Amino acid sequence: MTFEDLKLIAPIRQALQDEEYITPTPIQAEAIPIILNGHDLLGCAQTGTGKTAAFSIPIIQKLHEQHKAGKTKGIKALVLTPTRELAIQIDESFASYGYYTDVRHTVIFGGVTQNPQTDALKKGVDVLIATPGRLLDLIGQGFIKLNTLEYFVLDEADRMLDMGFIHDIKRLLPLLPKKRQTLFFSATMPPEIQRLAEKILHDPEKVEVTPPSSTVDKIEQSVYYVEKKEKIKLLTSLLQDKTLESVLVFTRTKHGADKVARVLSKTGIIAEAIHGNKSQNARQRALNNFKDHTTRVLIATDIAARGIDVDHLSHVINYDLPNVPETYVHRIGRTGRAGRSGISFSFCDTEEVALLKDIHKLIGKQIPVMNGHAFETQTAKEAVVEKKKEIKDEAKKRNMYGSKSNGNYWRNKKRAQKRS
Template identity: 50%
Template sequence: MTKFDELGLSEHLLKAVAENGYDAPTPIQQKAIPLVLDGRDLMGLAQTGTGKTAAFGLPLIERLLAEPQKPTAKGTRALILAPTRELVNQIAKNLISFLKTTPLRVTSVVGGVSINGQIKRLSRGTDILVATPGRLLDLVDRKAVDLGSASYLVLDEADQMLDLGFIHALRRIASLVAKERQTLLFSATMPKQINELAQSYLTDPARVEVSPAGRTADKIRQAVHFMDAKAKTGFLVDVLAGQPDDMSLVFCRTKHGAERLMRKLSQAGIAAGSIHGNKSQNQRDRAIKELRAGDINVLVATDVAARGIDIPGVSHVYNFELPEVAEAYVHRIGRTARAGADGDAIALCAPEEIGLFRQIEKLIGIDIAVASGEVPPMSAAKSAKRGKNGKSGGSGRPRFNKAAGAGDNDNGRRFSKNRRRRPQSRKTAA
């Protein structure tokens, strides 16, 4: 078995790795760390929960320590971009844990909190800046940060950033960092736009792929219950009430639906909280902290939480509503079975969602076990969408564009099928 001391890391970092409880490197770490240390541009493909932060973070820290220079005022030596506030905070926390006895500084900037404090922290410069694209460009426009000295650029969860409409922001940011740089791109899936992004930003990149796109963690037990949409809430209340000591995540499609479900669970005596795009960053952080501390044992979330939440104790993930995009299912259920543990992923599928369910099975390449109910025919999905006089029926909600989190952008906009989607404002994104 490969060990961290075989990957080319210094004794100082090896000690930090051991103190953080890391035993053996994951496959993505084994393959990526030596390549990054060699200065190669890299495209890394790996499912969520495989240790990507350490895969780019450890060699990045190693290279920065080997170049003993201080960041310029308002400048940064390395820039890491991630799509959500939760993921930015998680990356920063992990990096800081490796830097306790070094002079390197890590600064994170996200939307939803005061920009003035971020401007003040950036005024003296930082070695590593972790940011969401929207808030970063707000700071650039205010001349609070200079990206010209950033000789390292990391795009984490690049596929989700494209889903959330950050492509124009990414292009602008890439034009502001140093032309002579090392660029690392990590993604769980490989849509066409990711290939185009790699061609534009990476130079002769090494490609590392440790699991097929869409593959779910081996230790996740998956099951589906088929039922009418109106029966879902009562079913979920009964299940959660029967396992009061378990830590669970429940996913909904929209922020309004998530908040409504959380209130119904609370009214039923279940200790529940919620996180979604209408919550401030402090509210989102507090809900996650309460889940970790055991003050609540159920967190209802939209896809804003499908990536970026790393809570090892989550034993169950419930898809109360199936996602519009099959890849989002993989990221949702990846919140359980982390750090070597196992977990359960339970989907609640209404007749009108059977099409989405079949897309999920096709993506992950397995037949999900049926725990209860009868499998509805594919025609049920079509008939549920049509009401009297051929008008849209079912839930009565507008159709969303097919992008992960499309109903839950942080700017709070919703899009109907008759309205062209406008680019997300960078002043309110993430």
């Protein structure tokens, strides 16, 4: 299938041609016809599969046709997203795909002065891309009215939940017109997200292009066992390899991101940190430097990294393993985007062995171990072996005695002990 087969109008086809888009991704191929036909949509697809184009292209087409019919007045589409970086990225996508149309759009987010944003709103927009806090703030000030809204997009719903925005979403929902088309996208679909979807969607079509929480097949994954104090040496050693052209490094804390950036910079490796304590201008500058490859290495926390979309991002390195296994999927999904291949390295110290086990359980496979590197630790490897032995012994006991939830378990165990 090509974009020609999706019944897109000529201005959008021309914009996609300019972007050198020929073949839609699976979620685009399935979602675009559903949205064009006016149905609510529940989209479950991992990071990097083209969700933004899947909802922005049909919205642009529908609004362009309304413009031609002289029917546009007020904000027609609202895209709600968790982070400033992702909001900016989505706004750029609307600019690219709608380049040859007269669809007007703007983006609003907190952390910066509101005046340029309110000035843009006063001029009139068709599409508003927003983060929850600034949106509710400007609604409260009277700058935004949503009574003309026809399309509501909730993007990265699982991250909204993780970041504590669920209360903001609940405050917003009563302000939306009941008659609207709602598009709900999430990389994972835990029970809380499923319940939220049921509340805001009406008889939706479901698009699930990959199993929830699966990792992109084209990403080459590996794990390095290394003690915590040796991680920075391992990272510095790996980055001596110039084939690591564009590297996104994840740390657990803001302080950790700054520390890694400082150490790398002292060794001559061009690196910058991005996290919530940085000003919006500093964050955007670091992100732009990374995108244009002025900066080779970007160190980020999970929240700050949401929305980073860099062409040809060669490597993702998990300097610290995430506490939540689903976050691993989001992280490595920064590489291997749009069908490209990618590489992910993960560092695992002794205290993180349990986190690695949770990741293995989630993705349904063992991440290959890189043995024999200069900073390899035996302690973490032994912990993994011990854990596997515990699991194997427990399975053996279940086979011998039955389940512990079964009343016969203890009787069978006692008989076995007497026989021995």
